[in-house]
Amino acid sequence: MDSRDLRIDQARTSIEFLGSDAHEYLPHLAVDCVVFGVHEGDLRILLTHWTKRDRWSLPGGFVRNDESVDETASRVLRMRTGLDDVFLEQFHTFGSLDRGHPGADRFVSVGYYALVDFSMATPTPDGILTDECRWWNLCGRPDLLFDHDEMVARALGTLRLQLGTRPIGLTLFPDDFTLPELQRLYETVLGRSLDRRNFQKKMRELGILTRVGEKSTENSRRAPYLYRFDAEKYAEALERGDSLAY
Amino acid sequence: MDSRDLRIDQARTSIEFLGSDAHEYLPHLAVDCVVFGVHEGDLRILLTHWTKRDRWSLPGGFVRNDESVDETASRVLRMRTGLDDVFLEQFHTFGSLDRGHPGADRFVSVGYYALVDFSMATPTPDGILTDECRWWNLCGRPDLLFDHDEMVARALGTLRLQLGTRPIGLTLFPDDFTLPELQRLYETVLGRSLDRRNFQKKMRELGILTRVGEKSTENSRRAPYLYRFDAEKYAEALERGDSLAY
DNA sequence: CGTAAATGTGTAATTTGTACACGCAACGCT
DNA sequence: AGCGTTGCGTGTACAAATTACACATTTACG
Incomplete structure (x- = not known):
């Protein structure tokens, strides 16, 4: 044309x-x-x-x-x-x-x-x-x-x-997910790489995650744990104004 | 009507x-x-x-x-x-x-x-x-x-x-001002009161203020100092990504 | 001249963030 | 079967930032 x-x-x-x-x-x-x-x-x-x-x-x-x-x-x-x-x-x-x-x-x-x-x-x-x-x-x-x-x-x-203010994790990962997956999302959004240990510590301390079980065998070496967001605690954390940003 | x-x-x-x-x-x-x-x-x-x-x-x-x-x-x-x-x-x-x-x-x-x-x-x-x-x-x-x-x-x-990301102080106080005045602006915008000592410390440490002289006699008891924003340093601080939020 | 109101200043405690090293599980290769 | 490689999980020590907090100075007013 x-x-x-x-x-x-x-x-x-x-x-x-x-x-x-x-x-x-x-x-x-x-x-x-x-x-x-x-x-x-x-x-x-x-x-x-x-x-x-x-x-x-x-x-x-x-x-x-x-x-x-x-x-x-x-x-x-x-x-x-x-x-x-x-x-x-x-x-x-x-x-x-x-x-x-x-x-x-x-x-x-x-x-x-x-x-x-x-x-x-x-x-x-x-x-x-x-x-x-x-x-x-x-x-x-x-x-x-x-x-x-x-x-x-x-x-x-x-x-x-708005990573820290909106239910971004919950909305994009409605089902089970692994912490490496979640971290990858954060890294993509933030445009920089994060320390795995600090990331996991922070996410655990927020108290909005529930460990579901081991991930059987995807394509990884050691199987990561599966997690799920606790929607109720997530909402509470947002209301409290907790920063969910890394 | x-x-x-x-x-x-x-x-x-x-x-x-x-x-x-x-x-x-x-x-x-x-x-x-x-x-x-x-x-x-x-x-x-x-x-x-x-x-x-x-x-x-x-x-x-x-x-x-x-x-x-x-x-x-x-x-x-x-x-x-x-x-x-x-x-x-x-x-x-x-x-x-x-x-x-x-x-x-x-x-x-x-x-x-x-x-x-x-x-x-x-x-x-x-x-x-x-x-x-x-x-x-x-x-x-x-x-x-x-x-x-x-x-x-x-x-x-x-x-x-955006208090920490935009030239809010500089724009709203183009001329001389006192730190209590600036703090009052911050308090109005943030909707909460701030500690005077911590506020002044923070503002001083940002290195974007120049002390001009004593405020002669407005209607205060003890005359506060007059300050002015250093537009250049302000811009540098913003570029560096320094948070100017309280 | 005393009192009340507003200003300026520094230090200690706490919280938060950052840096960092090793053991474990699974896979693939030989 | 053993070894190397890759990816996952965990805790501790240090640095930085935030918060709490008390007293001396100046001036207006009575």
């Missing part, structure tokens, strides 16, 4: 997507979601593939007249993953002039980030603009459309700041 | 304000600013008085087609205070359905907070919807229109979180 066709295509984007229902949406306003999950110890995000452009972006959507912006974010997340009632929080609004579809309608985007149980999500493209929706390893994801790389960076920054 | 008239008035709000230039603005999108300043040791915010409703709100404005949302915030701040190039940062976007003018067009608002030199600002109402613009003591302000009380609370929360 040459650049002229691309421009025309981009100009059509919102019209195509919204079709004749355009009047049901707030013009110029969108929501984009940075959806985090963990699988095989890696932090992953959900991306959608744009059919015509053969590029990837964050899942997003437009704000209906009859829903709040928060509800838009929930709806987007539900449509792309089938999940409801998950951790979902606004982190920044992107309003520069040069963002979005060059040549197309101007859009302001409210960015949300979600923490999601990887195994429960069913990635689903919209089938109109996008033909694929799937998890990507955070390190190793492709370059994204629009300003979505900046959005991911900023969402990660927020996640980092 | 009875409730029916009020509704009609509210429905007219954006039309009145934007007049025939409505097409130059993004519909349904606004910016509101929580402008902080310090005077006589108190943290203050700038409010505007709505002529017809006889109520107060945060200064706000609409987003022009040809400006970024950040630029809108700068413009609002400039129009209401005459100030340019001040600390101004987005803190949250408000998108519920029940916010704003009941019965009127729905609006989503991007909230910004500013840190401003009280003595340099010239509060100015828009003269259309509002006939007065002035500083209010944060504690002692009137109830605000719309969801602006929530906005103030949230801006304060952000300020609290």
Whole structure:
């Protein structure tokens, strides 16, 4: 597709997507979601593939007249993953002039980030603009459309700041996990490596973990213990204002 | 004004304000600013008085087609205070359905907070919807229109979180100040009282203060020393990532 | 001239964070 | 079967940061 066709295509984007229902949406306003999950110890995000452009972006959507912006974010997340009632929080609004579809309608985007149980999500493209929706390893994801790389960076920054204030561990590891796995998550989010002994000591002292049993045999040498978050104690710790950050 | 008239008035709000230039603005999108300043040791915010409703709100404005949302915030701040190039940062976007003018067009608002030199600002109402613009003591302000009380609370929360990361002291105390004054600011922002000795020690150890001289005679008993921020060292401390929070 | 209010200053105790070394279990290789 | 390698689990000593705490100085006011 040459650049002229691309421009025309981009100009059509919102019209195509919204079709004749355009009047049901707030013009110029969108929501984009940075959806985090963990699988095989890696932090992953959900991306959608744009059919015509053969590029990837964050899942997003437009704000209906009859829903709040928060509800838009929930709806987007539900449509792309089938999940409801998950951790979902606004982190920044992107309003520069040069963002979005060059040549197309101007859009302001409210960015949300979600923490999601990887195994429960069913990635689903919209089938109109996008033909694929799937998890990507955070390190190793492709370059994204629009300003979505900046959005991911900023969402990660927020996640980092809120590591001690939000139920990040609990939400991303709803089931059993090992301390090395949890540590790897912390290291990915914080962008630095942590001392194993100090990490384990801290996590134990928080009193929000229950040891479940030995991990039988994954692919490790010595089998690590399995843990589970004690949701009640986790909530208490957050209420007390305990820092769960490393 | 009875409730029916009020509704009609509210429905007219954006039309009145934007007049025939409505097409130059993004519909349904606004910016509101929580402008902080310090005077006589108190943290203050700038409010505007709505002529017809006889109520107060945060200064706000609409987003022009040809400006970024950040630029809108700068413009609002400039129009209401005459100030340019001040600390101004987005803190949250408000998108519920029940916010704003009941019965009127729905609006989503991007909230910004500013840190401003009280003595340099010239509060100015828009003269259309509002006939007065002035500083209010944060504690002692009137109830605000719309969801602006929530906005103030949230801006304060952000300020609290960022006390250690942003040039809050430097921006709110551009000139000479005393340590008790600075401590009072910290106490207002943090919402708790601090130990004078520990506070002074910490501030001194940060190495970002210069003692200027004795405060002659304000209205205190023993005259406190005057200090000034060393802007260069302040910036270095922030870059090093020193926590300037108490 | 005494009293009350507000300011400045340092030290000890506690808490928190950081650095660091070894034994154990499983796998793979020979 | 034995040995080497990899990954997991645990505790202690030191450093840094935070917290608690008491008294002397200055000035306004009566």
